[in-house]
Amino acid sequence: MTFTMGNPFNMQDVGFVRNVRGSCVKLQVRFSYRASDKGQDMAVDYDKLQAIPQRDEPYHIVVTAAHHDDIEFGVAGSVARWIREEGATVTYVIITDGGSGSNDPDVSRRALIDLRREEQLEAASIVGVNDVRFLDYPDGVLQATLDLRRDITRVIRQTKAYRVVCQDPTTVFAHSSYINHPDHRAAGEGTLYAVFPSAETRPIFPELVAEGYEPHKIGELYLNLTQAPTHYHDISSTIELKMAALGAHVSQIGAGDDFENGAKKWLTESNRLGGEMVGVAYAEYFRVLKFDEERQSWYEEEKKRLAAEAAGD
Numbered sequence: 001m002t003f004t005m006g007n008p009f010n011m012q013d014v015g016f017v018r019n020v021r022g023s024c025v026k027l028q029v030r031f032s033y034r035a036s037d038k039g040q041d042m043a044v045d046y047d048k049l050q051a052i053p054q055r056d057e058p059y060h061i062v063v064t065a066a067h068h069d070d071i072e073f074g075v076a077g078s079v080a081r082w083i084r085e086e087g088a089t090v091t092y093v094i095i096t097d098g099g100s101g102s103n104d105p106d107v108s109r110r111a112l113i114d115l116r117r118e119e120q121l122e123a124a125s126i127v128g129v130n131d132v133r134f135l136d137y138p139d140g141v142l143q144a145t146l147d148l149r150r151d152i153t154r155v156i157r158q159t160k161a162y163r164v165v166c167q168d169p170t171t172v173f174a175h176s177s178y179i180n181h182p183d184h185r186a187a188g189e190g191t192l193y194a195v196f197p198s199a200e201t202r203p204i205f206p207e208l209v210a211e212g213y214e215p216h217k218i219g220e221l222y223l224n225l226t227q228a229p230t231h232y233h234d235i236s237s238t239i240e241l242k243m244a245a246l247g248a249h250v251s252q253i254g255a256g257d258d259f260e261n262g263a264k265k266w267l268t269e270s271n272r273l274g275g276e277m278v279g280v281a282y283a284e285y286f287r288v289l290k291f292d293e294e295r296q297s298w299y300e301e302e303k304k305r306l307a308a309e310a311a312g313d
């Protein structure tokens with residue numbers, strides 16, 4: 001089955017969409033823009049970026065995360081593909097200062113914050129991201145405040161992002177063994193409500209308009225760390241880059257054998273299992289919301305589902 005949608009960048013993903021009812025449909029690959037394999041190495045001129053990109057036009061992605069290393073664990077494989085295969089430019093927003101990333105009483109919080117910032121910049125540059133914003137909220141006690149929402153809204157308006165990627169704030173537990181970190185949920189909630197209504201509504205945060213940031217409506221929201229994936233993204237071509245980026249976070253996951261047999265092994269297996277869901281080697285998964293689709297499509301889908309249910313399917 002082939003989807004026909006208004007925006008070609010809805011179609012970038014090899015693999016399948018798993019809709020909320022659990023049925024899968026294969027997607028056609030239609031992008032044709034190819035960027036340099038070196039990734040982005042230029043300053044981004046946000047004014048030239050398209051709010052809703054047409055085919056072959058550059059577009060911008062904002063990825064938010066509570067902590068240094070969250071992006072590398074969750075979405076760096078997809079980011080690397082978007083940069084290399086679609087010419088996307090990307091901004092990372094690291095919300096906390098990373099200062100709670102050690103239980104060692106001899107490690108100074110200030111030194112750790114500085115070190116983790118360097119590690120994050122290195123991890124970002126490995127996949128081709130040179131714009132990293134550090135919001136420096138205290139690590140471990142993040143809340144989805146209006147200040148946080150305003151700070152994220154500012155970045156979305158300034159960069160005119162087409163796609164925003166964040167952590168799913170509805171995930172309280174993951175599988176049967178993980179209590180989701182409250183910072184992840186707060187980061188996700190702050191981003192969600194920055195996307196809507198704050199980024200696109202002029203009277204909200206008038207101080208941002210005073211700073212020169214006019215309203216902006218994004219096209220797509222990708223939620224990672226989700227329990228309700230709709231979308232598996234093939235990262236087989238970028239899994240090595242993703243692991244190299246992860247390896248930059250030495251203060252968190254060690255180096256050498258500790259890394260190879262620890263975080264790298266675990267994450268590789270996790271992405272392999274993701275890939276197995278859609279018949280590719282490695283995949284990351286997301287819950288995806290597309291704001292430029294016709295609302296009608298939901299009703300059509302619902303009608304088909306009800307008809308299938310009535311037919312005893």
Ligand SMILES: [Zn+2]
Nearest residue numbers: 066067070181
């Ligand atoms: Zn985290």
